[in-house]
Amino acid sequence: MKDDSLVTHAGNAPFENHGVINPPVYHASTILFPTLAAYRNAKTAKVRYGRRGTPTSHALEDAIAALEGGSGAVSTPSGLSAITAVVTACVKMGDHILVTDSAYQPTRHFCQTVLKKFGVEAEYYDSAIGVGIESLIRPNTSVVFVESPGSLTFEVQDLPAIAEAAHKAGAIVIADNTWGAGYYYKPLALGADITVQAGTKYIVGHSDANLGVAVWKDSEKFGRIRDDVQSMGICVGPDDLYLALRGLRTMGVRLPRHFESGLAIARWLKARPEVSHVMHPALEDDPGHELWKRDFTGASGLFGFVLHETDQTALAAMMDGLKFHGMGASWGGYESLLIPTNPNSSRSATRWEIEGQGMRIHVGLEDPEDLIADLEAGLDRLGAAGK
Template sequence: MNKQPNNITNELVHLGRDSVTNGRSVNLPVHQTSTILFNSLEEFEAARNDRYEKGTLYYGRYGNPATFELENMISELEEGAGCVAVSSGLTACAVSLMTFASAGSHILIADTVYGPTRMFCENVLKNYGVKVTYFDPMIGTGIDQLVQENTSVIFLEAPGSGTFEVPDIPAITKVAKDKGLTSIIDGTWSTPLFCKPITLGVDVVVHSGSKYISGHSDAMLGFIVTATEAQYNQARKMSLAFGDRAGANDVFLALRGLRTLEIRLKQHQESTLKIIDWLKAQPSVSRVLHPASPDCPGHEFWCRDFKGAAGLFSIELAHIPEQKVRNMINSLSLFAIGLSWGGFESLILPVDPAAFRVATEWKERGPLIRLNIGLENTQSLIDDLAVGFSHLNE
């Protein structure tokens, strides 16, 4: 067989699959197992000695053939040295922080991180003697002024949750490298197709695989991708110390979802940009907070570092009474009310950045509404929003 040059479209179809061609199924089977059997005590002991190494079959918690294929696939897509699959996106954030922070150390967390990540810092890390400082994600090289003698980690999210600021990733990671710190970024929004943070200097990339990677709102898993083998070994040992693992069925669903990731993202992007144009023409919309929008903070960094526009963003409404906003949301038929995002269905929820921020003040006056643009017909989504917006003018 001729070896084809690397191509993301082909990689999404062919990575993470058996190389044997005769009589194999298109999809890897679900490896639902705990106990792994060995032919001899010597084979068992060899596996035990190598249990932290990639691809070593030892016990179900340490991974199975499908887990290893998925981890290798995500690692290749991110251009990383290794990937650890875990049970959720929050677990990926928590394990990565526990890996590179320790009691008595200090960490820097972007003020726009995913809410549960912030809660983990507040409710767990602080109780174990880790000092946490939140910073303005738009600080750039100014983050140098926040680094202390015991700082160990800088944690970013790009774009930020709720308000979608895009930080200057290379500027911040340069400070991290100059100071000998570990930089971690939540790259769930962009997936490896729209941004590869490791190529921008990031040490560790975390993902919620429940979002675009799985794509069908039916899987719970996360990923930790590292720039070096040493970091991979640290993260893998930490996840196993917690007894965490990605479920067999979730691994199967993620491998399935990855096959259509590119084509889904293209549709999400196309619909999102059309809906943004419509929203900007509505008198009740003060601002669209999407990195592709020129007035979104960090738009210039998005243009430089990202290759596409995902379907999650927020809109800031004019000063409108809360009940009218609630009536608008409740009147929608295609936009459902629910947590998460990145699936095939469109979602809507109000968000309140002011409720959590401590390093940056949310000064905007109008209500903030988060939209996830799914795979429904674009014009139908616009028509649905038009009906909902009519309630804002009653």
């Protein structure tokens, strides 16, 4: 099945539900068993207690596992909980893990606080390291955590080279696949063992629910992750699962629009005198472009750029008058967003050397001409208020 058919149908079983197309929203904690024998066999039942999964969660997990090319999946209440639960399931006291320096900041925070408390040491590596990761692997390295492209700065990583080196040393490769959404990037086919996604972004797609999903390639090796995640009591509310399933069905029309408009706006920004850099791997002169072309089939609507102007009053003049670009955390919804960033505040192995004001933009589904007009007026205000 091609991905557009898969996101449309995977996980649905209409004739198990009176022909109803969408999986019903099962609100359930207690599940009843008709006989004592069935109750005693509950462990083998696919549905045995609400927290352990319902037909609604199974439908979403089956669909995302199929999209990522995995053999199993587990859903969690946020993207961050998918990351923290899966990393926790893959490490033990005394381990060392390697995390890309370009990782989403709360991933780093978790490593520096919770993991550290349990005697797991996280070391950060340059996202450009590729096969050079070999030199950082220690006998106790259990996990290599990849996020490609990276948060805020959008460097593409050489996942196959990293995975080969990690596997030689027996380490597990976990990839945060939120940007590629399982639609434009298939880390499991490129060597990762497990992917995690903030379904909050492009799966949900409407900025109205938090959700995470972890998918593993090999259920024999990693199927235990479901048990570990469930042992932590992690489960998702049924309405959020439903919103994610509903969002997923239109991913195949939303993402190409984010890609097309995003790239058009990246090119437009690049030509503006106020902008010194645009970090978008689909741009031909982006340092990650060759890897992106090799490993990705498209790009999401999220990328970065840098303004020459660093005066904060001028920046406020630009931002406060925007009509279509909202200011707020997260991304992946239908709407455009724009926020200032400071990449150096969340890296330690490398320094972001580019001078200027970092920005992160999410190009939504609005008409790109309206978005460009909004940005143009903003850049004009920036220029007029600047020093």
